[in-house]
Amino acid sequence: MNNTELSKSYDKIAGKWNDEMLNSTYGLSMVERAIQFCTSKAKALDVGCGSGGRIINKILDSGFNLTAIDISHNMLELARNKHHEVNFMLADITKWETTDTFDLVVAWDSIFHLPVKSHASVLKKLCNLLSPNGILLYTFGDAIDEHIDMFFSFPNINFQKITL
Numbered sequence: 001m002n003n004t005e006l007s008k009s010y011d012k013i014a015g016k017w018n019d020e021m022l023n024s025t026y027g028l029s030m031v032e033r034a035i036q037f038c039t040s041k042a043k044a045l046d047v048g049c050g051s052g053g054r055i056i057n058k059i060l061d062s063g064f065n066l067t068a069i070d071i072s073h074n075m076l077e078l079a080r081n082k083h084h085e086v087n088f089m090l091a092d093i094t095k096w097e098t099t100d101t102f103d104l105v106v107a108w109d110s111i112f113h114l115p116v117k118s119h120a121s122v123l124k125k126l127c128n129l130l131s132p133n134g135i136l137l138y139t140f141g142d143a144i145d146e147h148i149d150m151f152f153s154f155p156n157i158n159f160q161k162i163t164l
Helices: 003-021 028-037 054-061 073-082 116-128
Strands: 043-047 065-070 087-090 102-107 130-138 145-151 154-163
Touching (some): 028 054, 028 102, 028 130, 054 065, 065 073, 073 087, 116 130
Parallel strands (some): 043 065, 043 102, 102 130
């Protein structure tokens, strides 16, 4: 799946995704743990922020100034409606550039959507975005090799999950 297809897929399910994730605590303990390791809590980056739920809430509650990127326009619209104080950007992490550095970078369940060949360069980019003593938290999914999954019973929406 290329990034344009991924964007369109998430645009189609943004509302349902948002509804399903409203009360989720999935991953919060890991985000909390990463935040505990931060020696500075000035700036954070959320890569693949989705509709702006639990992870954004936790980062903001911890006092960070947050930049959040996502490839889905519809996901970002939902997120912007909840969090006016966040700097949201429609962006593809494989192409996105910034001169900013961050005390915390979170890429929760986003990198595994990328082709395997781009993982190393994206991880290098995320590491280079870290301030001194910055913390990077990322996930790669739960499967071996490449495969396509059904999501929320939408027959025409498939998501590629990849684990190295």
